[in-house]
Amino acid sequence: MLWLISLLLLTVMASMVRVVVGPTRADRLLAIQLFGTAGTAVLLMMAYLWGQPALIDAALIIALLAAVITSALVQFLRREHHD
Amino acid sequence: MAVVDWVYDGLLALLVLGLAAGALYSLSLYRAVVFYIALGLVLALVWARLGAPDLALAEAAIGAGLTGVLLLSALKHQPNKARLMGWPWLPGLTGIAILLLLIMMVKAVWGLPQGMAAVGQAALLAVPESGVEHPVTAVLLNFRAWDTLLEVLVVLLALLALRQLTLPDETFPDAWPLLLAWSRLLAPLSLLLGIYLLWRGADAPGGAFQSGALIAAGLLMLRLVGLSPALPWSRFGVRLSILIGPTIFLLAAMATASLGAGWLAFPPDWSKALILLIEVAATTSIAISLALLVGSDSRELNQ
Numbered sequence: 001m002l003w004l005i006s007l008l009l010l011t012v013m014a015s016m017v018r019v020v021v022g023p024t025r026a027d028r029l030l031a032i033q034l035f036g037t038a039g040t041a042v043l044l045m046m047a048y049l050w051g052q053p054a055l056i057d058a059a060l061i062i063a064l065l066a067a068v069i070t071s072a073l074v075q076f077l078r079r080e081h082h083d
Numbered sequence: 084m085a086v087v088d089w090v091y092d093g094l095l096a097l098l099v100l101g102l103a104a105g106a107l108y109s110l111s112l113y114r115a116v117v118f119y120i121a122l123g124l125v126l127a128l129v130w131a132r133l134g135a136p137d138l139a140l141a142e143a144a145i146g147a148g149l150t151g152v153l154l155l156s157a158l159k160h161q162p163n164k165a166r167l168m169g170w171p172w173l174p175g176l177t178g179i180a181i182l183l184l185l186i187m188m189v190k191a192v193w194g195l196p197q198g199m200a201a202v203g204q205a206a207l208l209a210v211p212e213s214g215v216e217h218p219v220t221a222v223l224l225n226f227r228a229w230d231t232l233l234e235v236l237v238v239l240l241a242l243l244a245l246r247q248l249t250l251p252d253e254t255f256p257d258a259w260p261l262l263l264a265w266s267r268l269l270a271p272l273s274l275l276l277g278i279y280l281l282w283r284g285a286d287a288p289g290g291a292f293q294s295g296a297l298i299a300a301g302l303l304m305l306r307l308v309g310l311s312p313a314l315p316w317s318r319f320g321v322r323l324s325i326l327i328g329p330t331i332f333l334l335a336a337m338a339t340a341s342l343g344a345g346w347l348a349f350p351p352d353w354s355k356a357l358i359l360l361i362e363v364a365a366t367t368s369i370a371i372s373l374a375l376l377v378g379s380d381s382r383e384l385n386q
Contacts, residue, residue, distance in 0.1 A: 002087040009094040054136035054288040065148030072152040075307040076159040
């Protein structure tokens with residue numbers, strides 16, 4: 001189980017590369033999305049592994065707020081020519 | 084410890100350090116903000132790993148979620164070629180300050196007794212008398228309610244400070260149809276999740292701040308896509324809902340001080356009802372204040 005979590009953390013690390021390299025804002029946005037998805041998965045596995053149901057709530061929050069952040073990013077920083 | 088523990092902990096630590104370095108040293112502000120949001124998320128994982136689900140929950144709701152939206156709105160108002168200002172002596176000075184802080188912290192932590200301290204045990208024993216079942220909520224709203232009262236006041240102060248600034252008008256482009264449909268789904272869900280967290284705070288991790296952050300996220304979602312206007316400061320109801328949390332908290336404090344055992348010392352028979360009342364009022368205030376902090380109503384400010 002811990003190996004699987006470690007594997008998920010490795011995918012998060014891979015998305016860090018995308019944040020640095022970019023090149024467009026959309027690439028970095030997708031990297032955040034991957035962070036959110038992987039983070040949700042890690043929290044769910046931790047909840048199962050250590051019998052901590054409260055971590056399922058945390059996973060739920062992260063899944064929801066990652067979507068809110070994406071929408072906020074789009075609405076705040078959309079460039080005119082993308083319209 | 085098995086090898087896998089080391090791999091797993093090491094990966095988490097590397098991620099935190101890497102993201103923090105990225106947030107600090109990125110040359111573009113946008114990239115720094117993206118790193119910072121990711122850092123909040125990974126910090127939630129670290130708290131979960133350390134066996135502190137309450138903190139993981141709070142970090143997920145406030146650190147990863149709402150702070151990110153706040154930073155993005157700040158980023159929007161930056162001039163196009165915003166560059167980080169640099170003072171040549173600043174990094175050295177900060178380094179010295181951090182080093183001193185680190186020495187002090189190491190000295191403080193070194194002296195702590197191993198295992199659970201006496202005060203922790205006393206708190207755990209007193210939980211049944213507190214009116215709630217979850218130890219963290221019992222500490223936050225009963226044993227150390229004074230701290231929580233001050234935290235609620237901090238949110239109020241932040242909002243009042245923001246209202247002293249002249250901010251540019253917050254306008255958003257017309258949302259794409261997909262985003263509109265998405266936010267119609269997300270906003271009720273965050274409201275539901277917020278209320279759930281508030282209710283759950285009595286016997287499990289949750290509570291006013293997390294719940295308020297979730298509800299604020301739902302309100303902001305509607306505001307971002309233009310489904311709801313900015314919360315109008317001129318409305319009496321808006322200002323009332325901002326003040327109701329601190330007011331009820333302070334009233335409870337004064338009532339217990341003059342009629343009961345002392346400042347915020349709740350009588351055991353009443354504590355459940357009092358804590359619930361304070362939590363609901365504080366959640367309302369926190370939700371509305373946080374929503375106003377990001378999607379502020381600047382039209383009236385500029386009149």
